Amino acid sequence: xxxxxxxxxxxGERRRTxxxxxxxxxxxxxxxxxxxxxxxxxxxxxxxxxxxxxxxVMYVQELLDAVADRNPAYLYTESGELTPKMRETExxxxxxxxxxxxxxxxxxxxxxxxxxxxxxxxxHLVPALGxxxxxxxxxxxxxxxxxxxxxxxxxxVLSNLLDVPVIRVFHGFERAGxxxxxxxxxxSGYSVANTEQTKREFxxxxxxxxxxxxxxxxxxxxxHPDVTPAFGRGDEWEILFVGRFVEAKGIFxxxxxVAELPDDVHLRLVGRGDxxxxxxxxxxxxxxxxxxxxxxxxHDELPGYYAAADVFCLPSRxxxxxxxxxxxxxxxxxxxxxxxxxxxxYATDRETALLVPPESPAEIAGAISALRSSxxxxxxxxxxxxxxxxxxxxxxxxxxxxxxxSEIVTES
Numbered sequence: 325x326x327x328x329x330x331x332x333x334x335x336g337e338r339r340r341t342x343x344x345x346x347x348x349x350x351x352x353x354x355x356x357x358x359x360x361x362x363x364x365x366x367x368x369x370x371x372x373x374x375x376x377x378x379x380x381v382m383y384v385q386e387l388l389d390a391v392a393d394r395n396p397a398y399l400y401t402e403s404g405e406l407t408p409k410m411r412e413t414e415x416x417x418x419x420x421x422x423x424x425x426x427x428x429x430x431x432x433x434x435x436x437x438x439x440x441x442x443x444x445x446x447x448h449l450v451p452a453l454g455x456x457x458x459x460x461x462x463x464x465x466x467x468x469x470x471x472x473x474x475x476x477x478x479x480x481v482l483s484n485l486l487d488v489p490v491i492r493v494f495h496g497f498e499r500a501g502x503x504x505x506x507x508x509x510x511x512s513g514y515s516v517a518n519t520e521q522t523k524r525e526f527x528x529x530x531x532x533x534x535x536x537x538x539x540x541x542x543x544x545x546x547x548h549p550d551v552t553p554a555f556g557r558g559d560e561w562e563i564l565f566v567g568r569f570v571e572a573k574g575i576f577x578x579x580x581x582v583a584e585l586p587d588d589v590h591l592r593l594v595g596r597g598d599x600x601x602x603x604x605x606x607x608x609x610x611x612x613x614x615x616x617x618x619x620x621x622x623h624d625e626l627p628g629y630y631a632a633a634d635v636f637c638l639p640s641r642x643x644x645x646x647x648x649x650x651x652x653x654x655x656x657x658x659x660x661x662x663x664x665x666x667x668x669x670y671a672t673d674r675e676t677a678l679l680v681p682p683e684s685p686a687e688i689a690g691a692i693s694a695l696r697s698s699x700x701x702x703x704x705x706x707x708x709x710x711x712x713x714x715x716x717x718x719x720x721x722x723x724x725x726x727x728x729x730s731e732i733v734t735e736s
Contacts, residue, residue: 362395362396363395363396363469363470363726363729363730363733364395364396364397364398364467364468364469364470365391365395365396365397365398365468365469365470365471365472365725365726365729366397366398366399366400366464366467366468366470366471366472367384367387367388367391367397367398367399367400367471367472367473367474368399368400368471368472368473368474368478368482369381369384369399369400369401369473369474369475369478370400370401370402370420370478371401371402372384372385372388372399372401372410373399373401373402373404373406373407373410373417373419374401374402374403374404374405374406374407374410375407376407376408376409376622376623376624377595377596377620377621377622377623379495379567379647379648380474380495382623382647383474383493383495383518383540383647384399384474385407385409385410385413386409386540386541386543386718386721387538387541387718387721387722387725388413388415389409389413389414389415389718390541390718390719390721390722391415391722391725391726392413392414392415393414393719393722394722394723394726395726396416397414397415397416398415398416398417398418398464398467398468399413399415399416399417399418400418400420400460400464401417401418401419401420402419402420403419403420403421404419406419407622408624409623409624418460418463420454420455420460421454421455421458421460455485456485461485461486464482464486464488465486465487465488468488469488469489469729469733470488470489470490470491470729470732470733471486471488471489471490471491472490472491472492472493472725472729473490473491473492473493474492474493474495476492479492479513483513489513489514489729489732489733489736490513490514491513491514491515491516491535491728491729491732492513492514492515492516493515493516493517493518493538494515494516494517494518494522494526494534495518495522495644496518496522496642496643496644496645496666497522497525497526497529497644514535514732515534515535516534516535516536516537516538516725516728517534517536517537517538518537518538518539518540518644518645519537519539519644519645519666519669520537520669521644521645521665521666521669522534522537522644522645522666523537524665535728535731535732536724536727536728537724538721538724538725538728539645539716539720539721539724540645540647540650540716540721541716541717541718541719541720541721542647542650542651542654542713542716542717542718543717543718544654544713544714544717546624546627547626547627547630547651547654547655547713548627548654548655548656548710549631549655549656549706549710550631551627551628551630551631551655552628552631553628553631553632554625554628554629554631554632555592555628555629555632556632557632557634559588560588560589560590561588561589561590561634561635561696562590562592562632562633562634562635563578563582563589563590563591563592563633563634563635563636563637563692564591564592564594564629564630564632564633564635564636564637564652564657565578565591565592565593565594565595565636565637565638566594566595566626566629566630566636566638566648566651566652567594567595567638567640567648568595568596568597569593569595569596569597569598569599569601569602570597570598571641572640572641572642573597573638573639573640573641573643574638574639574640574641574662574682574683575593575597575602575639576601576602576605577639577641577682577683577684577685577688578591578637578639578685578688579591579602579605579606579609579611579615580605580609580685581639581685581686581688581689581692582609582611582614582615582689583609583611583685584685584686584689585689585692585693587614589614589692590614590615590616591611591614591615591616592615592616592618592629592633593615593616593617593618594618594619594620594621594626594629595619595620596619596620599617599619602617603617626651627651627655630651630652630654630655630657631655631656631657633652633657634657634658634695634696635657635658635659635660635692635695635696636648636649636652636657636658636659636660637659637660637661637688637692638659638660638661638662639660639661639662639680639682639684639688640661640662640664640667640682641662641682641683642664642682643662643664643666643667644666645666645667645669646661646664646666646667649661649667649670649671649677650670650712650713650716651713652709653676653677653709653710653712653713654709654710654713654714655710656706656707656709656710657706657709658677658678658695658701658702658705658706658709659671659676659677659678659705659709660677660678660680660688660691660692660695661677661678661679661680662679662680662681662682663679663680663681663682664682667679670712670715670716671712674701674704674705675704675705675708676705676708676709676712677705677709678691678694678695678705
């Protein structure tokens with residue numbers, strides 16, 4: 325979509341003018357949204373329009389773009405420079421007003437001990453009040469059939485401000501319990517899970533069943549074995565990690581595993597997080613020459629990194645799905661990962677990946693060594709992994725989401 329037809333209103337008068345223009349449509353107050361194939365879907369995630377890395381951000385961008393190819397769609401996101409993906413999408417992009425100053429005043433008025441309270445008020449309630457003030461809430465009510473959110477507090481606030489159904493996407497069960505209990509008290513809402521495993525966890529632990537499942541996907545046209553490698557392998561055997569630098573992703577277990585491997589093995593780390601703690605672990609194991617911290621890179625550059633690696637390793641301690649595993653598979657890169665239930669929905673040991681227990685540096689090192697010494701095993705994982713990745717398309721994810729939204733809108 326051309327920039328001239330996209331709704332991009334960062335702040336102030338431009339925003340009010342554009343939103344007020346929607347009111348001039350004939351019978352706008354009595355507008356009855358189209359249903360079925362013409363269902364209009366909105367997504368709210370403040371970081372989705374301006375960030376180019378991160379699991380939830382990429383989930384929102386890719387899913388929204390696929391939804392917009394089949395249905396009218398809007399993204400509500402923070403002001404700032406849009407990513408290339410969001411500049412090119414068929415979805416309408418509404419950039420929200422900048423509430424930084426208001427949030428800053430709120431932070432100054434709160435005691436230091438109330439940082440958690442600021443997180444609730446400054447990051448969620450203040451922006452929501454700004455959306456009421458500048459007409460965004462009215463815009464959502466008048467233009468959407470349904471709004472999809474990806475954060476508990478966003479969901480909680482917006483579901484109580486909007487007249488249209490609000491659907492929360494759960495990107496895992498971790499830390500969702502208290503949020504679900506609060507939402508049960510304050511509103512009647514809808515939700516989908518990102519995997520069957522996430523859905524089962526809600527049923528088992530909270531006696532709550534999400535309305536459906538919308539798996540993450542992968543663009544196999546961009547993620548494929550023939551992309552240009554991002555770096556040369558040289559004489560070293562290259563291991564790649566992509567994810568947050570936190571303990572839950574098993575990154576410290578991977579560093580410990582590399583300490584057990586030969587000197588001609590090199591680990592490349594892509595992502596962001598607790599880089600200081602990561603550097604301390606690398607230094608304590610005297611692995612500076614064997615490990616490179618790349619930091620965060622744009623998502624559209626990742627295929628070249630996967631293609632350049634000899635093996636991809638995501639040894640997570642907790643993972644609801646592990647989209648980066650599937651991206652690596654799509655690029656024909658053998659995968660070593662953990663045997664968590666969310667991962668075993670698509671990964672079979674020694675067929676599509678090598679699976680190891682969480683928190684097991686020795687087993688991680690053993691799996692990497694097994695791949696290195698067995699060309700036949702590598703070939704099998706490369707072929708089967710690529711075939712598996714083709715089953716997870718964003719087009720199918722978009723169809724599933726729209727079908728679920730249609731059912732909810734019909735029932736509401």
